[in-house]
Amino acid sequence: MLFNSLSFALFLPVVFILYWLVCRKNLRHQNILLVVASYFFYACWDWRFLFLLVFSTVLDYFSGVKMAEANNQRVKNFWFWFSISVNLGFLGFFKYYNFFITEFAAAIANIGFQVNPWTLEVILPVGISFYTFHGLSYVIDIYKDKIKVKRDFIDYSLFVSFFPLLVAGPIERATHLLPQIKKKRTFDFTYAADGLRQILWGLFKKIVIADKCAEYANEIFNNSGDYSGSTLFLGAVYFAFQIYGDFSGYSDIAIGTAKLFGIDLLRNFSFPYFSRDIAEFWRRWHISLSSWFRDYLYIPLGGSQGGMWMKVRNTFVIFIVSGFWHGANWTFIVWGLLNALYIMPSIVFKTNRNNLDIVAQGRYLPTLKEFFQVMLTFCLTVLAWIFFRATDLTQALNYVSDMFSWSLFALPTKMPANSNTFIMLAFFLVMEWLGREQPFALAKLGLQWKRPIRWAFYYAIIAVIFYCADAKEQQFIYFQF
Known part of the structure; x- marks a missing residue:
């Protein structure tokens, strides 16, 4: 079900x-x-x-x-x-x-x-x-x-x-x-209404963002030899939005559903693609799993109390185990290792807790420095997702090799996409950005609007969900884990 x-x-x-x-x-x-x-x-x-x-x-x-x-x-x-x-x-x-x-x-x-x-x-x-x-x-x-x-x-x-x-x-x-x-x-009517908004946004993430991006990501990954480097990069970006929309969408629906019964579940995502470094990303991505490994594996191993060597060792252990938790495939191990390597500079130079607040907190726009930090972190994450998505290491390495060619700097060719997808992605990013200081994008957004406008906004989202929904429901990615 x-x-x-x-x-x-x-x-x-x-x-x-x-x-x-x-x-x-x-x-x-x-x-x-x-x-x-x-x-x-x-x-x-x-x-x-x-x-x-x-x-x-x-x-x-x-x-x-x-x-x-x-x-x-x-x-x-x-x-x-x-x-x-x-x-x-x-x-x-x-x-x-x-x-x-x-x-x-x-x-x-x-x-x-x-x-x-x-x-x-x-x-x-x-x-x-x-x-x-x-x-x-x-x-x-x-x-x-x-x-x-x-x-x-x-x-x-x-x-x-x-x-x-x-x-x-x-x-x-x-x-x-x-x-x-x-x-x-x-x-509690207010709490239940908040749950319904979270369910609505979770369904939008899954059906409108994740499932549509999955179509293009699958096309590009399954036929990677036919596309230019820039198109391959775009395919990896599609998968990045697919897995985020899919998994965080599931979490939103789960948390929102629990609210209908007066139960509060742990938060699982906190706008991870707006992170300014990898350490911040992992504080915002799959929070319940990251904190589980921290409390029941990282700290018992000695955490960060035993000097630099222990910090490095324990960090690699955590990411390797996290990769292996996701599945029995070397691609997940490499994905974990890549993220461990990404986070190493912040561990060594003790900058891993520099960004504890949300980016551009209290402001509409980030600074130029924050913008480039977010973009760099996102690109590194996208690169790692290639190994997560690939069926085996050979496909992953070939995909990366083909992507990092001169055609990476050319305009995408034979691009499997349509303008509606880009419009929906743009809308999604704007909503996520505006609601980034809240538990989920629609938590407070629009509550001060007049009722007809607010309900028109909700019904518009529902209409888009029905328009984009496939006749056959698509499973969630994390069911396989």
């Missing part, structure tokens, strides 16, 4: 009505309803993988209880490592088994031995990386005594499986979401 599908457009109002009209006086009933709705939502993808979600939930719930009841450190350690090992084992088996077995077979073949590896012919369970990380954060926080164990299985199940964030995040923390699940919720 896709957020941009008719089935979700029917599913959401039904759950909303039952939640606020039938169950509104009983928090327990509200939570049970959301758990049932979440399991139904997940089963719509493939009911056969529902047992993995249930198993992971039971495992981490039971492990948390056992750690809380442990009368010595050895027992606590056992249940902690048992939960970690089983969770990562399932994730590794489904997501990385084929990668490791084929790479092992290739390595053996290089020294003269031929093997026929047994590979899995199964699809990756949707959302497994996300709900696994939800459970891991809970278990780790209990082990480190940061939170108390939750003995209500329904509440914990809702934390893991809450349907807006279930398949592609944001990656929630028990310290943030569980207290909200335990607290009585009352309907």
Whole structure:
């Protein structure tokens, strides 16, 4: 069930009505309803993988209880490592088994031995990386005594499986979401209206920006040998907007949907393409994952407390693991390494926290210096996205080689695009720029306008969404991760 599908457009109002009209006086009933709705939502993808979600939930719930009841450190350690090992084992088996077995077979073949590896012919369970990380954060926080164990299985199940964030995040923390699940919720019209605006903008990002850019990015990447360097660069730019519109659009819809139920989810994007350096970009891109790796990997490794060598080592570890988290392909590893190299100057010269505020804060236009900083950061990011998008390293390297030719400085030829796409991209960038100091572009934009003008603006966006929508809904990129 896709957020941009008719089935979700029917599913959401039904759950909303039952939640606020039938169950509104009983928090327990509200939570049970959301758990049932979440399991139904997940089963719509493939009911056969529902047992993995249930198993992971039971495992981490039971492990948390056992750690809380442990009368010595050895027992606590056992249940902690048992939960970690089983969770990562399932994730590794489904997501990385084929990668490791084929790479092992290739390595053996290089020294003269031929093997026929047994590979899995199964699809990756949707959302497994996300709900696994939800459970891991809970278990780790209990082990480190940061939170108390939750003995209500329904509440914990809702934390893991809450349907807006279930398949592609944001990656929630028990310290943030569980207290909200335990607290009585009352309907707030202003908060719900804010959620609807965020859903609207998320749908615009996905359907109008991401899906349309995907058409041109796919055409150029799949036929890269037919295009000039400037057109190849444009194809990489298309993909940059595709992945941003797709993933941040999903996050906006998820966060906006949660607001309809009186629940606040972690922010996942903060206008990353307006960043002035790579360090700022990673504070604004996929925030829930970046902060997860920071808290549960970077800091435990020593963070930045052990001198320059430790900072450099830990930074490379984080980016390599982040790349590998995205998929079992060397392209993701190289993408992570590239970003680690990009951020190294700011680590070495201690400038990685120079840009903590939003660019041109309180001003309509950036300075010339800020403009060039943003453009340089964007171009570096676009270059790295080529490796993220490519099917393998050979395609990525050939794409980059062909792009960095003399034709890079010529006008694009055989350009697969139309004027409507450029108009929509220009509108999108203007809206994002005007709303960059808010949680999302439409959070405050237009609220002071007269009601007819404001509603005309919203209906115009809805009309564009319907105009650009394909007959067949397009999946979100991050479902494969």
